[in-house]
Amino acid sequence: MITFETAHAYLSEDVKSYQKEVTRLHEQLMNKTGKGSDYVGWVEWPNAYDKEEFARIKKAAAVIAKQCDVFLVCGIGGSYLGARAAIETINGLYADKQPEVIFIGNTFSSTYIMQVLNYIKDKEVVVNVISKSGTTTETALAFRLLKQFMEKKYGKAEAAKRIYATTDKNKGTLKTIADKEGYETFAIPDDIGGRFSVITAVGLLPIAVAGIDIDALMEGTRKAYQDLADPNLEKNPAYAYAVARRILEKQGKCAEMLVSYEFQMSSFAEWWKQLFGESEGKDGRGILPCSAVFSTDLHSLGQFIQDGNKMLFETLLMVDKPQQDMIFPEDKDNADGMNYLAGKSLDYVNKMACKGTLEAHEITGKVPNLMITIPELNAESFGYVCYFFFRAVAMSVYLQDSNPFDQPGVEVYKKNMFRLLGKN
């Protein structure tokens, strides 16, 4: 389903020369003997996921979709990025679907929080609070406000039927609140970290509420699991991509720009940034993940990429077949001089922009380009691509000899903030 190309990347080493090391690290991942192996539950999840809970997610989503105008997802980091990525990537940005999904609990911005509260005040609302730890401050702060809002609007008993909690199966503050208030709960498995949790209830409930076929999404993860079972670098594009990143790092590239030509993939890039940033940015190492949507950002970042500091490489995430397309019309006056495009499809123009940009960046600008291509954007390919990047990031970070599954650096800002806010 995915093709991966290095032909435009000026790699100074042969990807295949890493085979021995990749096979060894693959075995560590599969046998759970590598760094951070307490958190590799996502590896087998496409086959091993809890089918009873999956059925409960579908049932809840059907009820929620009828019950509300707005579905609020209250979470941060891995507890919202995957759901947002899926909904925008699969449904597009202006899908005429009910209910509307709004994300909160991902900021301390007073303006944003109050705008959301104001926006929902006369609407029918359901809340899904999501936190693996159950204590994340941005999420807990917003959830207290939402809980009070829901109880005032609906009364305690009805509010409890309209609040769903996705958290640790047995423990934590959120689990304690959910049990006390009688909310329906969904579990985040102990051995799956936040940034790998989009294929668990964390992502699946909001994704299903948005009308997306989660059976197809899980089928995509299963297909990726099968396709990526062999560590052979000639057959495994996720591992080949992981190796290519490390080779480019050796060539002095310290930033990777994930580039898409589809607006609806900008949230996917945000999800990808957390996956790679939190997994790899440690031990004083790692490649900075950043992103752009072209041709839009060619009119902002294009100058830097073409002529600026040669610190970065691009990874193009291409989609063969667009979800929608049309033929550009003829105009008899041709006052805008655009008739040279008449009869061509909009997607053809987009693809030619890509071809021209690749040539400009690669040949003239000497910016290496890796290319990942997927056939189309739908639930199945979304599941597939997520699993592809899970495998790729695990291999990339193992090749760097770091633990891909922890994020100790995130605690430092929290400690300082708590001190300043007087938390004991």
Ligand SMILES: O=P(O)(O)OC[C@H]1O[C@](O)(CO)[C@@H](O)[C@@H]1O
């Ligand atoms: O689901 P939680 O525990 O609220 O965490 C949210 C996010 O915060 C982090 O733990 C970083 O603080 C991420 O790794 C995680 O995805």
